[in-house]
Amino acid sequence: MATDDAAETLAGVGEFAVIDRLVADRDQPSAVALGPGDDAAVLYTPDGKTVVSTDMLVAHRHFRLDWSTPHDIGRKAIAQNAADIEAMGARATAFVVAFGAPADTPAAQALELADGMWHEAKLCGAGIAGGDLVSAPQWVISVTALGDLDGRRPVTRAGAQVGDIVAVVGTLGRSMAGYALWHNDIDGFNELRRRHLVPKPPYGQGRAAADAGATAMTDVSDGLLADLGHIAAASGVVIDVSTDTLGGDRDAVDAAAAAVGVDPWEWVLGGGEDHALVAAFAAAPPEGWRVIGRVLEGAPQVLVDGAQWRGDTGWQSFD
Amino acid sequence: MATDDAAETLAGVGEFAVIDRLVADRDQPSAVALGPGDDAAVLYTPDGKTVVSTDMLVAHRHFRLDWSTPHDIGRKAIAQNAADIEAMGARATAFVVAFGAPADTPAAQALELADGMWHEAKLCGAGIAGGDLVSAPQWVISVTALGDLDGRRPVTRAGAQVGDIVAVVGTLGRSMAGYALWHNDIDGFNELRRRHLVPKPPYGQGRAAADAGATAMTDVSDGLLADLGHIAAASGVVIDVSTDTLGGDRDAVDAAAAAVGVDPWEWVLGGGEDHALVAAFAAAPPEGWRVIGRVLEGAPQVLVDGAQWRGDTGWQSFD
Numbered sequence: 001m002a003t004d005d006a007a008e009t010l011a012g013v014g015e016f017a018v019i020d021r022l023v024a025d026r027d028q029p030s031a032v033a034l035g036p037g038d039d040a041a042v043l044y045t046p047d048g049k050t051v052v053s054t055d056m057l058v059a060h061r062h063f064r065l066d067w068s069t070p071h072d073i074g075r076k077a078i079a080q081n082a083a084d085i086e087a088m089g090a091r092a093t094a095f096v097v098a099f100g101a102p103a104d105t106p107a108a109q110a111l112e113l114a115d116g117m118w119h120e121a122k123l124c125g126a127g128i129a130g131g132d133l134v135s136a137p138q139w140v141i142s143v144t145a146l147g148d149l150d151g152r153r154p155v156t157r158a159g160a161q162v163g164d165i166v167a168v169v170g171t172l173g174r175s176m177a178g179y180a181l182w183h184n185d186i187d188g189f190n191e192l193r194r195r196h197l198v199p200k201p202p203y204g205q206g207r208a209a210a211d212a213g214a215t216a217m218t219d220v221s222d223g224l225l226a227d228l229g230h231i232a233a234a235s236g237v238v239i240d241v242s243t244d245t246l247g248g249d250r251d252a253v254d255a256a257a258a259a260v261g262v263d264p265w266e267w268v269l270g271g272g273e274d275h276a277l278v279a280a281f282a283a284a285p286p287e288g289w290r291v292i293g294r295v296l297e298g299a300p301q302v303l304v305d306g307a308q309w310r311g312d313t314g315w316q317s318f319d
Numbered sequence: 320m321a322t323d324d325a326a327e328t329l330a331g332v333g334e335f336a337v338i339d340r341l342v343a344d345r346d347q348p349s350a351v352a353l354g355p356g357d358d359a360a361v362l363y364t365p366d367g368k369t370v371v372s373t374d375m376l377v378a379h380r381h382f383r384l385d386w387s388t389p390h391d392i393g394r395k396a397i398a399q400n401a402a403d404i405e406a407m408g409a410r411a412t413a414f415v416v417a418f419g420a421p422a423d424t425p426a427a428q429a430l431e432l433a434d435g436m437w438h439e440a441k442l443c444g445a446g447i448a449g450g451d452l453v454s455a456p457q458w459v460i461s462v463t464a465l466g467d468l469d470g471r472r473p474v475t476r477a478g479a480q481v482g483d484i485v486a487v488v489g490t491l492g493r494s495m496a497g498y499a500l501w502h503n504d505i506d507g508f509n510e511l512r513r514r515h516l517v518p519k520p521p522y523g524q525g526r527a528a529a530d531a532g533a534t535a536m537t538d539v540s541d542g543l544l545a546d547l548g549h550i551a552a553a554s555g556v557v558i559d560v561s562t563d564t565l566g567g568d569r570d571a572v573d574a575a576a577a578a579v580g581v582d583p584w585e586w587v588l589g590g591g592e593d594h595a596l597v598a599a600f601a602a603a604p605p606e607g608w609r610v611i612g613r614v615l616e617g618a619p620q621v622l623v624d625g626a627q628w629r630g631d632t633g634w635q636s637f638d
Contacts, residue, residue: 010637011637033368034473037553038473038475038476038477038537039372039404039406039536039537040371040372040403040404040406040409040464040473041370041371042368042370042371042407042468042473043368043369045366048363048364049352049362049364050362050369051359051361052359052360052415052448053358053415054451054461056417056418056419056451056453056455056459056461057453060456061453062453084358084359085358087358088357088358094371096371096373096463097373098373129371130373132374132461134376135377135380135637136377136380137377137456137457138456140377140419140455140459142375145359149361154352156353157356217358234357
């Protein structure tokens, strides 16, 4: 895929010619009224509202080119933004992408990145409607996701009520386990290592939760306790998580945690980037969701089995 | 503004606390149904369509912190994206912003950047509806602009017809002149130097052009001839520009060009980033627009006074 031929670098091919290659032969979904190639794209928004979220990924900080292929990085960049749209109870319709890279980057790597983005976007039924390509000292990728609520009310973090149950869909701790395995150069555990590079958000479940009356929802990007903390703070409630209900997640990372020499609960409760969805419900959650706790009255905080958790509670950008 | 107190850096204050400061006390426009603080923002799109465009700005490549204040950089980042929305005949309603910076960046600089973004967004009647803040080796800013057509058809680059006149609103060559003055360390010419740091797109004129029946439009971001080249290619026409009509722009940069030792036409015809709007019209353009050329039949190209221009025709990202 990579090439040493300078003519096949971003600089050699040239910005506009690379963009031509990136956008050629892509099937835009019906939500895209006008795709790449003009000053701006135009999307249909029949609901009368648009959901929008943006994330930036920086090389070495959010991904490593010696761990991930460009295709993996493209998938992850789309997945983490799509998960934010899901977490509002909406459906991703389109993404716009800005990509910065050194001038000597092989054009084929940019194409592979775009292929990965398209692969993941299609899993959501969405497309890449536009973008920007610039020169930067290292890879930096910025994705903005746009979504449609199809008439639903957005599910914010602020609506959890005392007495609600708390439920999750998707996996917990796998991405953090994979990160630790990569970081400590431990082979095996291929599924966990893979999940760190390409998360699997439970596409469609955000809408299912909204339809089931979810009162508050978020995706697990910073870590279960940190993200539940956002719901607790926004809703003004206590959330109590029961570890009894999370045995499946602990079991899935237990052997890897032993190999790395850490407490598996650090990953299940503190590890982010799996992009599971966690929500509060007044009634039963949709099929496939696991009840993991309940909403209590009190000063906003998250408890684990009724007590404060003393481990690491999640990612912050400038740690 | 800057501080040596480590506690007042992005790392010292912490991601979430910095974000709290960035979003506090901002008046969101009525288009923003749900602003920052959740997984995604929600915007009203009464037109049933959303216009969307994205740009990335990288330190040293697109701005310099020794030339621009953070406030200037924030204004420019918003202005260049707002111009893309204008160029479709739409009105910017909201922006989402991703900002990457080193951990030791003073939090006050991030606030000043946000203040500049808000200042410029308000000039368009828009707000900053959401964002992301991450650690990066140098400043990198990614802005996505969203806009509403208010029932108009989008004005693409593809509709110019043989016999149309071509007109421009806004200034040409000033930003490139300013860049050359900064780059060559030439004092004076304060207005030109200022225009390089903070462009002045002609907000509202894109909608005026659409209402006047513009057949094709773009903003001058790469350079007049390069951007007219995009219209010529997309529309399948020849565009002939008359330098007689551009004397005002040449006069405005003439003394600076002499000081730098270049042909002022290089800046007027080749310099981008003023974010003027250029459009084709079957009838008269709106008040304030200057007729600068006409649309002819033939293999797509841009002519200057009926002949090929031999100077530099514009910016590419990996030059």
